[in-house]
Structures are given as C-alpha cells and as structure tokens.
Amino acid sequence: MNDITYDLRVLQSHLDSILQRVEHNSLTLKRLQSFEMHLLGLNSLAEILEFILDECKSLFDLEVVSLYLFDPNGEIAECLSQNNYESHARSGLLLVDNDGLFKRFFDFRLQPVLGLYHPEKYAPFFHGFSEPPSSVILVPLVRRGRYLGSLNLGSRKKDRFVKTMATDFIAHLGSVISVCLENTLNFETLRRTSFLDPLTGVNNRRFMEQRLVEELERSLRSQQPLSCLFLDIDFFKRINDSYGHQTGDYVLSSVACAIKKHLRNSDVLSRYGGEEFVVLLPEADARIAGEIGERIRDCIASLMLDYAESKISVTLSVGAATFDASRTQQTSISALAAQLLHAADTALYRAKRDGRNRVVNAGDIPSEQACTV
Known part of the structure; x- marks a missing residue:
C-alpha cells in the first residue's frame, strides 16, 4: 500500500509539473500574441525598433536586449535620420554594413544560437552594455534568403538559455520581426524616394x-x-x-x-x-x-x-x-x-x-x- 501511495504522489507531482508548464506556455503564447499584434500595428521603423528593444525585456524578463541590423547602403540610418531618430545614440541598436558576422554565426540555418556568454564569441552582439549577460540567445532575422540582422537576448542567469531548451517561440518571433522590418523599411524607402527630387537628391x-x-x-x-x-x-x-x-x-x-x-x-x-x-x-x-x-x-x-x-x-x-x-x-x-x-x-x-x-x-x-x- 505504501508503494502505491508513493507512486501516486510521484505521478501527481509529474502531473502538477506538466500542468504548470502548460499554463506557463499558454501565458507565454498569449503575451507573444499580444506583442506581435502591437508590433504589426506600428507605423514607422523608429517605432518598431523602440518597441522591440523595450518590450522584449518585459516579454522575456531579460536584462539585455540588442538589435544588430545589416545596413549596407545606409538606408536604415537615412530613414531614421529623416525622422530625427539618432540611431547611433540608441543603446542596444547597432547598424553595420557587412553581413560576415551573421554568416559566420548562423550559416543560413535560420535557427537561434544559444548558450553561455563567451566574450570572444558574443561581445559584438552586445556592444556598449556596461555589464555583459551570463547566457544568451541570438535570433537570426532573415527574409528572402537575405540577412536583415539579429535579435540578441541576454540574461544574467547562467541557466536561462541552455542548448537543450526549445526555441520555437523565439524563432517564430524572429520571423515576425523580420517581416515587419522588411515591410516597413520598403514602405518608408518608397515614401522617402517619392518625396525626393531625383536631380539634386534633396526633398521635393x-x-x-x-x-x-x-x-x-x-x-x-x-x-x-x-x-x-x-x-x-x-x-x-x-x-x-x-x-x-x-x-x-x-x-x-x-x-x-x-x-x-x-x-x-x-x-x-x-x-x-x-x-x-x-x-x-x-x-x-x-x-x-x-x-x-x-x-x-x-x-x-x-x-x-x-x-x-x-x-x-x-x-x-x-x-x-x-x-x-x-x-x-x-x-x-x-x-x-x-x-x-x-x-x-x-x-x-x-x-x-x-x-x-x-x-x-x-x-x-x-x-x-x-x-x-
């Protein structure tokens, strides 16, 4: 009888744990859906970048969030500048003109890279932060076979991002962010060029x-x-x-x-x-x-x-x-x-x-x- 009672308690403990995980995942899914709906409703590139950098901390309960964006022709910088957004002064935002780092880390596998923070590997993705994270996850942002950049999440907890954890939610979020960035940048580029004088390059x-x-x-x-x-x-x-x-x-x-x-x-x-x-x-x-x-x-x-x-x-x-x-x-x-x-x-x-x-x-x-x- 004691063995049966013990087995029932163990089973109940497993069930409670499963229910807690289901409840946690359900709550995370709702928060992710709310995040995505808000993101899809934003109208400018500056608003999108600010929202991502601020809300990802709250969504995932993190200390460090950065966006590393590929801007080979300076289109993103120009777009932000025309909206009086000082991209160079925004902590956590870095624009680069070379996609070599993305290719080296992700190699078009399109899967997040995660694990313990090693400065020699991950420092470029968290440039400018006074205190580095202890564990990280780097999410590639890719559209139509082209790197847009990466969303980089860092935690001060060493066991927060381990290589065995599931990354479905975060990978999905990366896909949504990629779509929003591409669509908004294309729209703002089209709008900006429609307001430019083609001869002089200044506004019309x-x-x-x-x-x-x-x-x-x-x-x-x-x-x-x-x-x-x-x-x-x-x-x-x-x-x-x-x-x-x-x-x-x-x-x-x-x-x-x-x-x-x-x-x-x-x-x-x-x-x-x-x-x-x-x-x-x-x-x-x-x-x-x-x-x-x-x-x-x-x-x-x-x-x-x-x-x-x-x-x-x-x-x-x-x-x-x-x-x-x-x-x-x-x-x-x-x-x-x-x-x-x-x-x-x-x-x-x-x-x-x-x-x-x-x-x-x-x-x-x-x-x-x-x-x-």
Whole structure:
C-alpha cells in the first residue's frame, strides 16, 4: 500500500509539473500574441525598433536586449535620420554594413544560437552594455534568403538559455520581426524616394508643403518660432544658355549640396521648382534665419564650380521670413503656411530687385517691415 501511495504522489507531482508548464506556455503564447499584434500595428521603423528593444525585456524578463541590423547602403540610418531618430545614440541598436558576422554565426540555418556568454564569441552582439549577460540567445532575422540582422537576448542567469531548451517561440518571433522590418523599411524607402527630387537628391516641393504644415503645428504647440528661407540661383538661365543643360543640372546639384552643409539635422531643405530652393528652420527666430541665410549666400558666392573644362561662379538671392507662434492670432494652418511662404517669396523678390546676391529678411510675419541684410 505504501508503494502505491508513493507512486501516486510521484505521478501527481509529474502531473502538477506538466500542468504548470502548460499554463506557463499558454501565458507565454498569449503575451507573444499580444506583442506581435502591437508590433504589426506600428507605423514607422523608429517605432518598431523602440518597441522591440523595450518590450522584449518585459516579454522575456531579460536584462539585455540588442538589435544588430545589416545596413549596407545606409538606408536604415537615412530613414531614421529623416525622422530625427539618432540611431547611433540608441543603446542596444547597432547598424553595420557587412553581413560576415551573421554568416559566420548562423550559416543560413535560420535557427537561434544559444548558450553561455563567451566574450570572444558574443561581445559584438552586445556592444556598449556596461555589464555583459551570463547566457544568451541570438535570433537570426532573415527574409528572402537575405540577412536583415539579429535579435540578441541576454540574461544574467547562467541557466536561462541552455542548448537543450526549445526555441520555437523565439524563432517564430524572429520571423515576425523580420517581416515587419522588411515591410516597413520598403514602405518608408518608397515614401522617402517619392518625396525626393531625383536631380539634386534633396526633398521635393510636395515633401516641403507637407512638412511645413507639420512644423507649424509643432511651432504652435511649443511656442517656438519657425523660419523659412526662399533661395534662388541668380541668372540661372544664362548658365543653361551658355554652358548647356547638363552643366545647369550640375550647378543645381552642387548648390543643393553646399546649402545642406550649413543646415542642422532638424532643418528641411527642398527644391521648390526650377532653380528655387526652400529651407524650413524650426526653432530659429528672425535673427538666426538672417544669419543662416547670409552664411549660405556667402558660401555659394565663394564657390568656383568646375564642369566640362568650364569654371562657373554662382550667386544666390535669399528671402527670409519667420512665424512667431507667441504673437499669432487664431487662423488656419493652411493660411499660416501660405502667409509664411508668401512673405519669404516677397522678400526674395526684393533681393532680386535690389541687385541680387543678397539676403532680405521680412522679419516676423505679418507685422515687421522687410530689411536688407
């Protein structure tokens, strides 16, 4: 009888253990499904990266999570930069232009690599963390036979990730993350290129008009000024007539590149049409706008462009205007946008009329008189 009682207790213990594992797996599955649904609902690459890096810690109860992404052409970095996301400063995010490390670790087996943390092997995947993990699992992110990168999870517990553990949940998560990353990057690349001027590589008029509305809304919320520069290449028709349209295209691209060097990451440069450019300067008052306009004008005036054995000098005329959110009256965003562009364009016309190669600052719209800098 005692033997039977003992056997029943052992059996009950096994059943309890099995039920606990089933309950744990069921809870993990629900949390994983919730994670995936949230991930699939995000709209931008920056949001996806932030969500993965933050929520994986909570989902798996981990101390260290990193994303190691393959970015051979700088598309991810460019996409994040245009959304004012500083990828280089984000702990746990690393962009690399070589997929050799992925090939060496995963060899297209598409299965997670896990076990005790060995610095000589795993340190590159956890670069920048003050305290390394004790055990790790590296999840390859692969789509259409191409490495996107890896999701790297680390625990301070040595027995958390052992080679005998099942990895079905985590491998499935890696597949979902891969799909989301690929789709979102493709979408944002398409959207970004549709807003680019193909000749100069800067934003086009459509993008500027959209961003102007966004920046005005931000200006109203923050009560910070927003300035606008209208820039026009002087006597551009003469360049086309004298040297040909290919030379004119080269001048446009060179001027756009030179203007961009004098702008901050938050500033927006667009080709407005023909030889005209527009720059939006968030949190820049009329004085700063005038100074930036003058620096750009001076830079362009000092250029000597070499093309097809010809040396070409170029000058710019610049009109500046500033929206002061603290002084505005109730009006529509579209009306404010039109007013700011009109003020900067009118100042540009004055610069042209007064001799070109100069900056005319309209000051704060609509109250101040235009003054020549």
